[in-house]
Amino acid sequence: MADSVVPKVALATLAEQHLRALCDTVQYILSTQRAEYVLAQVAEGIQTKETARYKLHGLDPQIKNRIEPGLAALNLVRSWMSEFRLETLEIDANILQAYRNSSPGTKAFKLRLIETTAVVVHSLAALLFEHTNDPPYKYPSPTRKVVIVDGLAEVSDELIPTPFPTFLYHRDYFDHDLYPMGVVDVVAYWTETQLFGGVVVFDHGKSDAEFLDVSLHPDCSFKVFKLSDAQIDQFIGLSMHGSLQSHPRFQLSQSAMLSGSYQSSPCNRTYTALGEIGEPANYPLAGIQWGD
Helix, strand or coil: CCCCCCCEEHHHHCCHHHHHHHHHHHHHHHHCCHHHHHHHHHHHHCCCCCCCCCCCCCCCCCCCCCCCCCCCHHHHHHHHHHHCCHHEEEEEEEHHHHHHHCCCHHHHHHHHHHHEEEEHHHHHHHHHHHHHHCCCCCCCCCCEEEEEEEEEEEEEEECCCCCCCCCCCHHHHHHHHHHHCHHHHHHHHHHHHHHHHHHEEECCCCCCCCEEEEEEECCCCCEEECCCCCHHHHHHHHHHHCCCCCCCCCCCCHHHHCCCCEEEECCEEEEEECECCCCCCCCCCCCECCCC
């Protein structure tokens, strides 16, 4: 676990316009049935078959019969979301200040709103997991080692421990020693992936001082997908007239897949040295699920 201490400030310190845009966006996302089901899995510390279907542990005996979260977890999440005062949540002071400094209507404001929304959702998931789960956390069962005998593959009796500290992980964001909250952050990145379609990351340019674009890093190896201006505007629209009828499911466009080598830093949501737009990938993507 990283030892860094990040100063935090409550959302309530924002000016009214910034606070309302942020709270309306977050509350819209959390009002969906998908968010309710995802957060219930966070509270239980274990996935359902649906969210684990592309994972190596998708057939794990612990989840093979889990069609949906338990009723107790769903009721806990419903009660928690109805009672929690979002403006009291404290997040990274630097991120909140950058959002505060942006002018409504500008691209900078839109990008900062997306960034701050992602951090808020991450923080809420972390808070929920931290208060509903105790170490040792639930994690995938060991698997049996496959060996070659006389040229044929056979399953041996040797057990291989899982490298994952929890069921709730993104395959590129599970190294809990990197994160301030350890496994709690791993779970929060998984939550982002389920609600946004991927971990939210940004292109800060070669100088690392710019703020150029926003992308999503889905749980499918090393690819990131840049959001178009239209998609960014659709996201911003959630804070102005969010309704399930007005906003269809927001799917990632495979034509926006960025290829080539790049370096991603999970701790500060940046990626650099991106290549050109790549060819569509033959991989099932969840997309951003705003509706139910």
